[in-house]
Amino acid sequence: MTNAALSKMEMNIVLAGVGGQGTLVAGKLLGILAIHLGLDVKVSEVHGMSQRGGSVITYVKIGRKVFSPIIEKGSADYCLAFEELEALRWSGLLKQDGVLIVNSQKIKPLPVLMGKAVYPDHIEESLTAAAGTNASVKEFDALTAALSAGSSRTVNMVMLGALSDQMTIPAEMWEKAIAEVFEGKEKLIPMNLKAFHAGRELMR
């Protein structure tokens, strides 16, 4: 993509996961990336109760002028699900021709642990079938990739790496944003870069 094309980019990205999976940091990183591209951006987070292991969602909206910080049903270009059940929960946000990127990791929620609900089987197959030709579903094991990079905490970078492979923004710009988001915690940068590149590989 040329610089002129990048400056006209409009992009809605959903980051859905479980409290503690690093969706907030991923959202902040996309915000920094948008500033570097000279675009307007809004990143909407949810704090408080949802962080206690609950379902968390971050919306990132990038464009020449962004109004509402919320991504509504049928409006997400990309939906990054950091956990398989969360992919199911938030898949309705995906727009026509959107891409659903799913970490196959399963984190059982309380009702499932208590035997009051069942964690659905074959989520990937169900999502792929439901998407049909309207959208694409790409699932992989981001947790294993994160662990090989050095920590389960880098699942967020694996997911962003996968997204970056779809978005044609030069890799150096992503790397610059990663360095900026870890300002003051520089020793974490190599591990996170490794996870980011592992995510790119997973999409190929």
Added chain:
Amino acid sequence: MGFSLKQILLGNEAVARGAYEAGVKVVSSYPGTPSTEITESIAQYDRIYCEWATNEKVGAEVAIGASIRGARAMTCMKHVGVNVAADPLFTASYVGVNGGLVFIAADDPGMHSSQNEQDSRNYARAAKIPMLEPSDSQECKDFLIKAYEISEEYDTPVMLRLHTRVSHSRSIVECEEPKDIIIRPYEKNIDKYVMMPGMAIKRHVFVEDRMLRLSAASSAEPEKTGLHKMQFKSSELGIITAGASYQYVSEALPEASVLKLGLIWPLPSSFIREFASKVKRLVIAEELDPFLETEIRAMGIACEGKSLFTLQGEYSASMIRSALSDNPNPVSAISADSLPTAPGRPPVMCAGCPHKGLFLALSRLKVQVTGDIGCYTLGALPPTSAMDCCVCMGASIGMAHGFDKATDGEASSNTVAIIGDSTFLHSGVTNLINAVYNQSRITVVILDNSITGMTGHQQNPSTGLNIRLCPAPAVNLEDLCRAVGVHSIRVVDPVDTSLCQKIIKEELEKDCVSVVITRRPCALIPKGKGRKEDRTVVNYEKCKACGQCIRMMCPALTEGSDKKPVIDEAACNSCGLCINLCKFDALTKGGM
């Protein structure tokens, strides 16, 4: 923090930046979602004095004092915090200011993390003070700076109303160099600063006149103040809106004429009249109460509002599009109809959470529990379901006392009030004094996890650290309870569920106010972190797959395919609660 012109800031961080640029000197607040990050972010600016106050009333009074003595001052709170600070707020309106004074009230439409959905705009009207409402991070900073100008020019406290989507959304902010901190000269003036009837009668006249002058100025020079924005497009439909609703309207109705209000109290009546006269249909888009709608109707202007939109929860672009546009809402690429249902994922107590052991004990004791505000409110939900009521900060002790008096003491043998350390110091201690004084027989459990947990780990007067993590005097909870007349005070580690159960049972049998302090630091703060070598390991030969450990719902302990537990080593915090619960010695310390 490195200085750069453009930053991507949370609305809350932008308010803090605004305070820095405006030359604010004193900030005193009590944490509360979604307002907490303002004061946390203030702490990065060394030249600003900031503190965690014991509660919102105290924070407001500190700010009022600083203002009278000549400094620009601020106090930040969530919407329900304004209820606590309402007493000083209403009279601060009469007193006015010396240095500028701003109250921040952060509403939570949709109740992401709150017990009610009250609309703080009603406070501005009731307390007769101006209120500004920003709609993104840039406006958070700009409007706060403006609020200080209005405060000093009109001799009034100003309220800045935020809400979750503005406080917790990041957007781009142009940062500027800060102004110098100026301390305005202080002169003793009892007519202005001592509110006794003789003085207050005169100040009330001033207050009413001030609001009229503000309304006139806001109408006369709407564009000049930079607070209101009129975008005139079609004459068919005009929308009056403010805050986050403005963003939804702009996204959903690009063709409509929009009057976006920045100063939402007092209203710029002639400006509103002018806008209304130019459009055929006038609609008010505002979340929660019909505040603008009621006022605009009272001006004799016909409009629609709550007949189209709900009184509950958050608005969205889709909601506005459905009500007012022929354009269809987007359709999902993936239809939910053909997918299995996703089980809910409610928040849970963390791995190693000290509250878990206490709640297991309360659940086994089958007692009635009057609850309070904090992470531990989660104890009301399964698996422990050990809470009967929860209303507001500090209420648990008063409600338990009410249980006691309603039943002539009968209820006290099976009623426990539970309250966290920070909530106890916020407003529980006054209830404890009341219970002792009025010869209650209640049992109070103070859950001392050495931090204000729910809002994201803020220090409080019992933790020994201040907001900047410097050593500070620590309240000793036992001494405090003893000083107010509690004679029976016990301390227990809540991980020892059986001992916890035994001690609470003994205290329930006593005919006086008893306090049990369950003491163990929150698992998410450094002093609450367990040792790696103490992580739980499973001896699968001894395990009988009874499910006892799995039922306590620790995120670090899940059920394997053989119904036996599997420990997530990275998540286990070595608290040992599961080890204490296992009847077959199948769980032991010793993870690597």
